[in-house]
Amino acid sequence: MNTDKSNKKIMLIYPPGKAYQRGEDRCQGNIENSAATSIHACNDLGYVASGLHGLPYRIFLKDYPVEKGRVSDLISDFKTFFPDLVFMSITQATIFHDLDTIARLKTLHSGLVVVLKGALFFDPVDTGLSRLDLSCVDYLIGGESDFVGARLIHCHFNNKSPHHLGGILYKHQGAWIKTDFSRFEDNLDCLRFPDRSLMNNQRYTRPDTGRAQATISVARGCPSSCIYCLTPIISGKKLRQRSPENVMAELRECYHRFKIHDFFLKSDTFTLDASWVKRLCHLIMGSELCGHIAWVANSRTRPLEYETLALMKQAGCWLVAFGFESGSPESLIKMGKGATVDDSLRAAGLARKAGLKIFGFFMAGFPWENMDHLKATEDLIYGINADFIEIHIPIPHAKTPLNHLCTVTGQYSVDDLGHDYFASPATGTLHLSKGQIQDFRKRVLFDYYFRVSYILNRLKDTIKNPKALIYYGHYALRLFVNLVRVRP
Numbered sequence: 233m234n235t236d237k238s239n240k241k242i243m244l245i246y247p248p249g250k251a252y253q254r255g256e257d258r259c260q261g262n263i264e265n266s267a268a269t270s271i272h273a274c275n276d277l278g279y280v281a282s283g284l285h286g287l288p289y290r291i292f293l294k295d296y297p298v299e300k301g302r303v304s305d306l307i308s309d310f311k312t313f314f315p316d317l318v319f320m321s322i323t324q325a326t327i328f329h330d331l332d333t334i335a336r337l338k339t340l341h342s343g344l345v346v347v348l349k350g351a352l353f354f355d356p357v358d359t360g361l362s363r364l365d366l367s368c369v370d371y372l373i374g375g376e377s378d379f380v381g382a383r384l385i386h387c388h389f390n391n392k393s394p395h396h397l398g399g400i401l402y403k404h405q406g407a408w409i410k411t412d413f414s415r416f417e418d419n420l421d422c423l424r425f426p427d428r429s430l431m432n433n434q435r436y437t438r439p440d441t442g443r444a445q446a447t448i449s450v451a452r453g454c455p456s457s458c459i460y461c462l463t464p465i466i467s468g469k470k471l472r473q474r475s476p477e478n479v480m481a482e483l484r485e486c487y488h489r490f491k492i493h494d495f496f497l498k499s500d501t502f503t504l505d506a507s508w509v510k511r512l513c514h515l516i517m518g519s520e521l522c523g524h525i526a527w528v529a530n531s532r533t534r535p536l537e538y539e540t541l542a543l544m545k546q547a548g549c550w551l552v553a554f555g556f557e558s559g560s561p562e563s564l565i566k567m568g569k570g571a572t573v574d575d576s577l578r579a580a581g582l583a584r585k586a587g588l589k590i591f592g593f594f595m596a597g598f599p600w601e602n603m604d605h606l607k608a609t610e611d612l613i614y615g616i617n618a619d620f621i622e623i624h625i626p627i628p629h630a631k632t633p634l635n636h637l638c639t640v641t642g643q644y645s646v647d648d649l650g651h652d653y654f655a656s657p658a659t660g661t662l663h664l665s666k667g668q669i670q671d672f673r674k675r676v677l678f679d680y681y682f683r684v685s686y687i688l689n690r691l692k693d694t695i696k697n698p699k700a701l702i703y704y705g706h707y708a709l710r711l712f713v714n715l716v717r718v719r720p
């Protein structure tokens with residue numbers, strides 16, 4: 233191996249293809265087929281880049297889907313930059329396509345080192361890996377790549393074994409060796425901020441204004457046990473937060489250095505620790521950013537107090553996203569949500585009272601569900617009347633309790649790879665076919681978004697913000713095309 237690292241070139245990419253939320257391992261959402269979601273910044277690549285700062289590497293970073301880049305563009309960039317190592321963020325849905333892309337790059341440079349990162353590689357059982365042709369791949373990162381990505385690359389070019397790095401797999405004498413997947417890093421403040429000087433920040437935008445929106449990861453982990461969710465597995469059940477001061481420093485860097493005024497404060501459960509939220513809000517309100525930034529965050533429906541939401545609003549929050557999931561009490565209990573229909577209605581009421589817009593996420597198609605369960609969810613959707621909604625068909629991700637349940641009940645196709653929330657590998661429920669669930673999703677979304685009262689409400693938004701008309705129009709067109717298209 234060449235140990236002269238002074239000229240090593242590192243290519244960090246989201247490969248060409250459909251836009252997926254590649255950096256968010258928990259959901260890996262398909263953006264193009266979604267009802268109203270927007271793409272978030274490629275922070276996972278930015279973290280690797282910042283982790284290599286001060287070390288003698290040359291870095292090329294590109295998110296091809298948001299740049300509308302094609303495979304030919306990637307090939308051209310590859311030939312020009314001619315990297316020694318490619319780091320690619322993958323998803324469960326795109327993995328076959330991603331591996332094809334890697335194979336093409338490998339034909340251009342047989343000595344290319346390949347690192348793939350994604351939740352698919354979190355502590356995998358052998359049978360999972362054996363379904364993939366990983367012959368062109370050198371390393372897999374299933375743990376927290378923001379902590380280990382740069383260190384792994386540095387280990388490689390210094391001929392050091394990466395066995396001490398948690399959450400990875402490396403090849404040794406032709407076999408995959410797994411390192412420790414049992415521990416999570418507690419000190420999130422020790423991470424450098426993602427290198428936004430290499431990202432095309434203007435490509436990640438707030439959906440109603442088109443202004444640049446940065447993603448800032450503020451916390452991770454969740455003590456809940458929703459049977460479909462990857463978070464407790466890949467991020468742990470302990471809530472781990474950055475200090476509010478450290479988050480403020482990143483907000484300031486984005487605002488002053490990159491002129492970004494809009495933010496997604498990313499966390500699995502932003503409002504879980506109300507005292508932490510209040511400290512952050514007070515810091516924002518006491519800073520020069522107060523009144524000049526706007527942000528969105530996720531929240532559980534409980535625990536949740538009006539005081540927290542009102543303070544968030546004062547500190548610039550304009551939208552809060554809730555996973556309401558279902559209007560069926562039975563489904564909420566069986567999915568382990570730890571919240572009731574009343575909690576959902578209460579949370580939505582509090583958010584509205586605080587002046588916040590609401591994004592409601594719902595799910596349809598759990599193994600036990602029939603049309604009555606789905607009808608209860610539809611009733612809740614209208615009962616809450618959120619500003620934006622999405623309905624996901626649950627994916628039985630490996631290692632989740634839902635995966636076990638679907639396997640036991642037979643509601644699971646053999647291969648879970650290559651699927652997403654809109655074309656789940658679940659073959660249906662005990663009572664409904666997969667087609668019936670997909671048709672339910674499309675009908676409800678169509679009826680919800682294209683009713684007169686909803687359109688009038690969005691038009692009201694455009695009085696204060698006329699530009700929103702263009703952006704809402706864009707999303708409405710995308711939704712219309714997705715809903716009238718033949719089901720996947």
Ligand code: SF4
Nearest residue numbers: 454456458461463500
């Ligand atoms: S509340 Fe449930 S869905 Fe949300 S992050 Fe926690 S486990 Fe996942």
